Amino acid sequence: MGASPTLMIMFTSSLLLVLQKLEVVNAIECAGGYFNGNSSYGPNRQNLFSTLAKKVVGNGGFYNASLGKSPDRVHAFALCARGYERQACISCVESVIQDILEQCQNRIDSVTWGEDKEKMVSCLVSSSNHSTLGNLELTPPARYESPNSIEPWKNMTLFEQEWNAMANRTLEAAAEAETSSVLQYYSAEKAEFTEFPNVYMLMQCTPDITSQDCKTCLGECVTLFKEQVWGKQGGAFFRPSCFFRWDLYAFHGATFDNITRVPAPPRPPAQEKKSSITDEKGIRIGESGIIAIVVVFTVIILLVFVGFIKVHARRRKSHNIFNGGAEYSDSDGQYMLRFDLGMLLTATNEFSPENKLGQGGFGTVYKGTLFNGKEIAVKRLTKGSGQGDIEFKNEVSLLTRLQHRNLVKLLGFCNEEDEVILVYEFVRNSSLDSFIFDDEKRSLLTWELRYRIIEGIARGLLYLHEDSQLKIIHRDLKLSNILLDAEMNPKVADFGTARLFDTDVTRAETKRIAGTRGYMAPEYLNHGQISAKSDVYGFGVMLLEIISGERNKRFEGEGLAAFAWKRWVEGKPEIIIDPFLMEHPRNEIIKLIQIGLLCVQENATKRPTMSSVITWLGSETIIVPLPNAPAFSGSLPQFESATIAMNEDVFTELSCR
Known part of the structure; x- marks a missing residue:
């Protein structure tokens, strides 16, 4: 993303002066x-x-x-x-x-x-x-200060008032996460002060912390700057989780969408006069004339505004058509991109077999390329596949509102003629199960990489459960629904059976059980009880599969969780570790086995939250609790005879083999 031409001109004109200083x-x-x-x-x-x-x-x-x-x-x-x-x-x-x-x-x-x-x-x-x-990391801090001080004749009281107001605006804007961007916590502002033509301010946080932590970090930076170097013509404070800077020139690359003109001091009130205007010939126009003029100008302004909106709409429509779609608003007012079927047929070469990425229970996924060269993954649902209108609308509605680096991004949909299609970002590598359960590919997954994948999945779930504006329970977590991008970063996929919760609701019940056997928590499978702890259970099973390199269903008669628990009780947890990982830090791997066993405990209240899991993964000093027995270790017949509305491999396809 480059700077705008106006900003570049502004920057170039001030660069020589800056470099002199x-x-x-x-x-x-x-x-x-x-x-x-x-x-x-x-x-x-x-x-x-x-x-x-x-x-x-x-x-x-x-x-x-x-x-x-x-x-x-x-x-x-x-x-x-x-x-x-x-x-x-x-x-x-x-x-x-x-x-x-x-x-x-x-x-x-x-x-x-x-x-x-x-x-x-x-x-x-x-x-x-x-x-x-x-x-949130506040230490060690670092700072930079301009060598020049603000001229002593400036009105520092007025300047400080205006500066404080600007800092508060920039901080609040930066802490409002823009989830469509990796660099989500960011704000740049330009303000015209009373005694300075332009003042520029920039604040940014690392994208891994919460919005509240971002506010705290930037607030600390601003406070320390004012305490230690106030009076300088620009400067900055930096902490590991954020940085803040201001100056009298524009920073290269910063887009100053927020431009504030500080109002001039109020003038003393003049003596009340009768409302009138004098034209060039000296003829006085009364109040009725003033009203007529105001009405005319208002109409003109409205016409110009309407014209601008229409031109803008045409440009936006042209842009969307060029990229393959047009905006559409659902009943909730949520905007999404409706793709034209002809565009998708062209992008996928009429859904040719050469572009096929994979096939699952609900349809086939093809690689496509839009006119602008952007690669996409096109999921063409099979007629009568089982993913009905409800699941289709559910997935579209949820994913257009969820934006996180560890969640697959839905770009839009198409429901023309008898076709039902979902369009996703193209995820370069295959799903995680195609790596973990492949003897050759599994050797490529070092412990460092597996650890990062586990941590990324945990962050995606934490966002779903706690950090997004919505509260989402996924309900079908498994390795085939974890996609890997070009840098092997994990992305949680398949939200066709996800359940939306009110933020103050922690648990619900359903008569329709949907998911994949072996990954569903016992309280959900047997009684239809749904909560965030249902997803925690599925995460625990996946974690043990990633560590062992073995499928959960391979352990006939007990499951991987029960098998790992028996080895844990015997004091031999290393037995389940993938042989490819035997040269890696044994204690660190055993710690994650312990976390996995905590996640699959039969008692849902004993399972940790995803925020606790993130804390344990990121700390080498916090003591992780000891687990209790997992589910199904002694109740397998009930597990085997349960009736399940299965939702088999749907998103394995979003990968390039």
């Missing part, structure tokens, strides 16, 4: 003690840093990774300010990494912010021996 704009903070020069922490960090710059642009501007075994395991992430250019982001991250290696040579923790002096793009890099992903 600033030779280097960066801030670095080293903390956390020192690591031993003979340890593997340094090489691990070097190896992790070697690919960080390209990974961040490949993942939309934010990337986190870890490498090594505890206690020398290194966790790092990089973030580029929204509006970055690809090469500028790479250069900025590489420059910041060089600063860390030079100035924080043997320090464990570091947080560094920098700018590419030519491209003027901002970036943030953090490294540590503990995972910060999903946690």
Whole structure:
């Protein structure tokens, strides 16, 4: 995403002046003690840093990774300010990494912010021996301040009032997550102050924290700036979870959609006069004349406004047609994209077998390419497949409202003639089960990669259960419904049987059981009781499958959960670990087996929430509770005889084999 032409002109005109004042704009903070020069922490960090710059642009501007075994395991992430250019982001991250290696040579923790002096793009890099992903991190802080002070003759009282109001507006806007973007927490504002022509402000948080944590982080930055460097003509404060800056020039790449003109001080009231206007010939126009003029101008303005709306609508329609669809609003006022059947036939070459990605219980999925070159996955539902009108509308309605990096993105739908079609983002790699249960592909899934996949699935479920505006219970979690993108990031898919809850409702009952045997919680399977803990159970089964590399149904007569529980009681949990993982940190893998067993406990109230799971995954010091016996370890006949409305592999297809 580049800057607008107006912004580029503004930036170019001020760049020479800025560079006269600033030779280097960066801030670095080293903390956390020192690591031993003979340890593997340094090489691990070097190896992790070697690919960080390209990974961040490949993942939309934010990337986190870890490498090594505890206690020398290194966790790092990089973030580029929204509006970055690809090469500028790479250069900025590489420059910041060089600063860390030079100035924080043997320090464990570091947080560094920098700018590419030519491209003027901002970036943030953090490294540590503990995972910060999903946690609000306020230390160590770093700062930058302009070498110039605000002129002493300026009215600082008025300036501070206007500055505080601007900071509050920018903070509130930044904390409102824009889930359509990876860099979701972001706001840039331009304001015309009374004694300054233009003041610019930018705030951004890492996308892994909550909206409230974003507010807290930015609030701390603003407070510390005012306490420590107030009076400077610009500056910034940076923390591992966010950064804030302001100046008297526009930042490259920032889109200043919020432009505020600070009102001039009120004038003293004039003596009351009779309403009248004098024209060029000196003829006075009374109140009725004024009203007539106002009416005429109002009509003109309305006509211009209506014309603008029509032109804008035509342009938007043309844009949507070019991309394959047109907007449609459902009964709830939710906008989605209705694709033209002809467009989809062209995109998939008439649903040719060469474009077929896979087939499931409800239909076939094809790869398609729109006129603009964008790749899509087209799910063509089979007539009489079992996914009826209710499930179709349910999936469309839910997925158009849910936007998260770990959820598959629905682009639109088509229901022309006798065709019922869903259009998704194209997910480059196949579903997770095609990797885990394939002897050759499974060897590619290192422990670090499996850990990241598990963590990503957990974050997607946490968003569904707690962080989205809606509360969603998926009801059909299994590895074939977890898709992997080009960077092997997981995306939860198949919301055809998902259930929408009111935010204050924690549990419900249904007579229609839908899901896949072996992944359904006992209280749901036997009594139709649905809650977030139903999904937690399915997550636990998937976690054990990812660790073992074995299908749940392979363990005939007991299931993987019961088998793992018996090995746990025997003190031999390592028996279920995939042989490909035997060289990886044993204690860390056993810890995840323990988490998996906690998730599949028979008593739903004893199962953890997904927020607890995220906390355990991200901490090496928190003690994980001991699990109780899982479900079905002694009640298999009831499990086998249950009547289930099955919802078999639907989204395995959204992958490129």
